[in-house]
Amino acid sequence: MMRRRLLAAVAAVGALALTATACGGGGTSGGDGGGEGLQPGDTIRWMSTVHTPTTPEADGPIETALEEHSGATFDIEWVPAPSYSEKINAVLAANQLADVTGLSPLDNSAIRNALGSGMFWDVEPYLSEFDNLSQINELTIDGARIDGVLYGVPIQKVIARYGVLVRQDWLDNLGLEEPHTLEELAEVARAFTEDDPDGNGVDDTTGILDRAESFQLTFRTIAGYFGAGDKIELDENGQLVASFDTPAFKEAMEWYRELYQAGYVNQEFITLQKTNQQDAIAQGRGGIVITGLFEAKNYMALAENADPNTPMAWALINDMTYADVPRRIVSDTGGGVGGVLAISKENVPTEEGLRYVLGFIDSLLDEEAFDLMTNGIEGTHYELDGDGVVTITDQTAWEQQVQPYSSSRPSDTVVTYPSATPYVDEGNALMAEQAEFAVINPASGLSSDAYDRSWSTIWTTVQDAYFQYMDGQIEMADYEAVVEATYSQGLEEILTELNEAYAAANG
Amino acid sequence: MSAPTLTRPVEHARLDRSPKPARARGFRKTIWRHRTLYLMAIPGIAYFLLFKYLPMGGLAIAFQDYQPFLGISGSPWVGFEHFVRFFTEDTFFMLLRNTLVVSALLLVFAFPVPIVLALMLNELRGRVFKRSVQSVIYLPHFMSWVIVVSLFYVLLTTDRGAINNLITALGGDSISFLTDPDWLRPLYVLQNIWKSAGWGTIVYLAAMTAVDTSLYEAAELDGAGRMRQSWHITLPAIRPVIVVMFILSIGDILELGFEHMYLLLNSLNREVAEIFDTYVFTAGLQNGQLSYGTAVGLFKGLVGLILVVLANRMSKKFGEEGVY
Structure with a gap:
């Protein structure tokens, strides 16, 4: 009999404890919003x-x-x-x-x-x-x-931070000049892949190191050099159009795929995450990175961590151009x-x-x-x-x-400190310098119900097609068909609504 | 589940002691009589109510145009709009096909592996050896999918992955295991076997310990070898367990789990890799279509329920016990 009572008591206490914690959990999350709310000093x-x-x-x-x-x-x-x-x-x-x-x-x-x-x-x-x-x-x-x-x-934020980083020591090893056009950059990418820029006698380097976010970072910047905008841009008639459906964008895709298929861009970058990309850079597996100009100092730090005597040195380039397209850079911060x-x-x-x-x-x-x-x-x-x-x-x-x-x-711009760390001052100066060439999305402040509803799905669809094109699974005609199909999946409506909003705002 | 199994033996005990019919005493009396047991069941019941049943109320947003700020009470109702959209989109058939194909592959290739492994382990006589093999094959179960997929990533990538290095060194062309849509399913199943087969043996090994050893002795006297003993004694003995496990896996047929597939998914293999779970995540959470995502998830849950019920009926028809 004693034993039974004890058991009952234990069970009761257990049950109580459980309900108490459960209620407690519910209480705090619910109580956050109610009552007095945040007061000065909280x-x-x-x-x-x-x-x-x-x-x-x-x-x-x-x-x-x-x-x-x-x-x-x-x-x-x-x-x-x-x-x-x-x-x-x-x-x-x-x-x-x-x-x-x-x-x-x-x-x-x-x-x-x-x-x-x-x-x-x-x-x-x-x-x-x-x-x-x-x-x-x-x-x-x-x-x-x-x-x-x-x-x-x-x-x-700083208005435009992106640029091209190239291994200066590799350029020197191969006797190459710093590239300032995409044509020159393509040649450097080839040389970095094929001419053993680190001089170790092993074929273990590539040109450009890209990663899984290519479509919204690296490639967006490249397409920008070709004349494309950031997601939405104004065409020559003053109409808003999707950047991924412009000739400049497709030209950039063709250019980049040529490099990729020749092996001048790291293979399977579609699966590469940021930290793995950084490791690859630090280990000297590639010599060109299209990224924020402030990154050079971080790459240096990583490489020095692994090898204090690393020969790594970077050329920071902010005036990359293509053919006769005037100098421009897609703002990576939506205009600051x-x-x-x-x-x-x-x-x-x-x-x-x-x-x-x-x-x-x-x-x-x-x-x-x-x-x-x-x-x-x-x-x-x-x-x-x-x-x-x-x-x-x-x-x-x-x-x-x-x-x-x-x-x-x-x-990010309260003070710019002069720094003893190499590349910091240079990066800051170059980023400030290119602000006047920045390209921004003219529709970023406009709102459209259709945009909110369908844009991310359309974006994912087009991004998939971009990767499939890069990988050689599909051709340009297929990419165009995918883009064409997005018009009926909501893009048409998005552009109509954005154009209306744009006209109303700038009318 | 524990509550009814607990009450049964006690009920017998009570009937033994009191000759009066239980019906007359009434429901309340029964409860009072077994108050200790009911009290002990309270934590379990509370758990299911709080964490399993209560959140189901949130499913209401599948029939709404849910806006977080307005809440469930303030959001407009749209009826079956999200379901109509889902069933009329091409993605629906892609998701259904991908989910069913992968599940079927798992049932065919991954389900039998633990049984075979358990039979083999059962034949091992060296205690120490058996124990160490068991420990080693249990180990992958405790690794998260992130680690498993990362391990395979390092081995399989075309960018200096070990396997591809080997293939190219032997003169072959490197294979894009990670991005080729044809490789996704084999990889998925293989990783699944590697991670869970060892752990899956536990249930079967436990069932095997219950087999009457005199049966083996009798069979040996009749001249049956090891293989025949496994086939005619061990396997039939664990058949109910196999059936129950099979029903449970059928119930999980649409429940592939989000993490594993999401980690393998990329732009190049999406056409075969996108399953209900990943789609709920991308559509619902990444793209912010909460109501739509919920509708898809609800549909998946319903189909899963139907499958469990059917599988259970089937097993009863074949004379097995079933799970309920």
């Missing part, structure tokens, strides 16, 4: 993207220093960049937004939908109250508006807008709360905070010499504790 929950493989520990040195500087407390929920859009969609669907959410890119249908749905504060009227936020460039604000409303603090920091109305229901959050973002734009998120803490991560030149002293600590924050900075 901890701000911030969902942000991270490009590094590791995230800094909570309450690490940078977070502590930033909290001290801003007078606000915050927790960052780090989301790795490759899965950011899925995560955002899941969070939006479950209505479990953080207080501040970094939303990008703004041309993603789900994000536009969410921004337009009224979940977020229209922050424009409040910007003028803050020292730094009131200074944001009008053009950037323009680019960040969705249908005329600014649903978050624009994240400010890296998304918006959107503030949830549900979590931050009051104006006081909103001002507290905006004040926090504003303080991150101070030079001091920018310095913390870029270089780290002086003496721990970096040192300054008399000319204000920054030298990272502890690369490992910097990579773990500081680098992750760089993609959370509300602006």
Whole structure:
């Protein structure tokens, strides 16, 4: 009898504990939205993207220093960049937004939908109250508006960062000149593949190193050199058309496929992920990368990590042209807008709360905070010499504790530090120089229901066709047939709606 | 599931003790009588209610034009619009074909492997050797798909993959295992066998321990060799287990699992690799069509349910027990 009672008691306690935890779980997630919401002084929950493989520990040195500087407390929920859009969609669907959410890119249908749905504060009227936020460039604000409303603090980026990086030491080994046209680049790619540029006597190098995101990064840039735009562009009649259906785009595809099939581009790049691409670069398996001009210093760091005496040296090229097409570069940041920091109305229901959050973002734009998120803490991560030149002293600590924050900075352009690290200053100067040649998507601020509904599906379809064409599974006529078919899958409607919106906005 | 099996023996015990008919006592009385057992069942029941049944309410968004901000109560209802769209698109047949073909391949090639492995293990006499083989073949089960697929990636890529290096060194042309649509299904099945066959033997080995050893002795006296003993004694003895496992796999026929296929999927093999699970993810989450994605998922679930019911009926017809 005793035994039975005991058993019953144990079962009861177990059952209670389980129901209690279950209710508790439900309670917190539900309670977030209700009640008072975020008040000044509360901890701000911030969902942000991270490009590094590791995230800094909570309450690490940078977070502590930033909290001290801003007078606000915050927790960052780090989301790795490759899965950011899925995560955002899941969070939006479950209505479990953080207080501040970094939303990008703004041309993603789900994000536009969410921004337009009224979940977020229209922050424009409040910007003028803050020292730094009131200074944001009008053009950037323009680019960040969705249908005329600014649903978050624009994240400010350099307008055009992409360019071509070529192994300078390989060029020297082969006695080649730095390429400035695509014709010259093709020849360099051939030589890098066939002429043993690293002089080790083994056929183990290729020209261009591309990766799985080719269609929206590397190839977009190449197509840009041929004269294509960024997703949507204006044709000579002033009509908006899809870039992937322009002659320039197809010409670029033909050019690139020729290189690929000759083996001058790494084979099967369609399955290559970013970190594997970086490894390949660091190991000297390829000598041309079409990427952000700021990457040269990262590649150097990776290569030096593996071999302190690496012969690696880079030529940074920002004036690549093709035939008689004038110099141009597709903006990889949508004209300097890296998304918006959107503030949830549900979590931050009051104006006081909103001002507290905006004040926090504003303080991150101070030079001091920018310095913390870029270089780290002086003496721990970096040192300054008399000319204000920054030298990272502890690369490992910097990579773990500081680098992750760089993609959370509300602006990349607060200060440009002179740096002792090679290629940093050069990259910055070259990126600034090409801003005037930048090509942007004229439809980025326009909205269209059809676009929100069908664009991503169409994009995936065309991207698949691009890869199949590159791989030789289909020919140009088949690619054109695929593109043609997308018109009836919604592209027609998208273009009509965008043209109407464009005419209304610029009429 | 545990609750009914637990109550049965106790019920007998109670009937033994009280001669009065149970019916007259009423339902409440029965519950009170077995309160301890019901109390013990509460955590399980609560778990299923909270985490399995409650979330099903979310399926409502398959019939809506769901907007997260408006919520389920505020989003407009659109009836079967998403289902109509799904069934009229070409993708539907592609998804159905891909899913069924891969499932069939798994049933034919992957399902028997653990049985054969278990029979072989059963014949091993060296205890230490048997144990170590078991440990080694269980190991892949504990690796995530990400690791399995990455391992195969490193081996199979045309860009300096070990296998392709070997093929070219022997004078052959390198094979695009990872992007060639024809290689996707063999790869999928092979990886599946490699990862789960060892773990799958556990159930069968357990069933084999229950076989009456005197049967083997009798067969030996009649001059039956090892092969004949396996065929005529071990296999028939574990037949109910095989049937149950088979029914369970049929129920999973559309439930290939998202992770594995998603990791193998790329632009070049999408026509054979896109299955319901990956499509729900790309359409629903990546492209933000939440209602549409839910509709596709709901359809998949319904078909799965029908298949389980049918398989169970079949097994009962053939004189086996079935799963319920």
